Amino acid sequence: MITTEEVCSVHNMTEAKKFDLLKEVIKDYNKKESNLIQILHLAQAIFGHIPPDVQHFIADQMELSISKVNSVLTFYSFFSTQPKGKYTVSICLGTACYVRGGKEVLSKLKSVLGIDVGATTEDKIFSLTVMRCIGACGLAPAMTINNKVYKQVNPNKIQRILGMLK
Ligand code: FES
Structure with a gap:
C-alpha cells in the first residue's frame, strides 16, 4: 500500500x-x-x-x-483546496489556548497578514489555519509555523515572529 x-x-x-x-x-x-x-x-x-x-x-x-x-x-481544517504559502501559521484554539488568549492572537495574525483563516497571502508566503490541542497546554497559547512550535505567544510577539521569517 x-x-x-x-x-x-x-x-x-x-x-x-x-x-x-x-x-x-x-x-x-x-x-x-x-x-x-x-x-x-x-x-x-x-x-x-x-x-x-x-x-x-x-x-x-x-x-x-x-x-x-x-x-x-x-x-476538516487540515485539508486545503488552495495552494499553501511557504509558511503555514497555525494557532491553537483548544480550550487552554482559547482561554489564555488564543483568540486575540488569531485576531492579530489576521490583521498583520491581512487574511482570514484558510487563506494564503498574495505573495504566497503565509497561510493561516487554526488547530486543536497539540499537547502544549501548560504553555498556552501555542502556535506553530510549519513544524516549529511557539509557546506562550501573545499579540505583541506576532509582528516580530513573522518578521523573522520574511
Ligand atoms: S489547548 Fe492548545 S496546546 Fe492544548
Missing part, C-alpha cells in the same frame, strides 16, 4: 503522473468510502492541496458525488 512517505517524492512528477499515482492510491484503498479521509490525505500529499479537478477525479474514481467529497474536505 502506498504511504504518505512514499508520496513525498512527487515534487518533480508531471500532473499526469500525479493522477496515475492517485488512481493507484484509490485502488489500494479499495475505493471504499470509509477510506475517503485517508485518500484525501494522500491526495494532498501528492498535489500539495486538493483543487476542484482533483476532487472530481476522486469522486469519479470512487463513484461518489462531488458534494460528498467536498463536504468531507471542508469539514
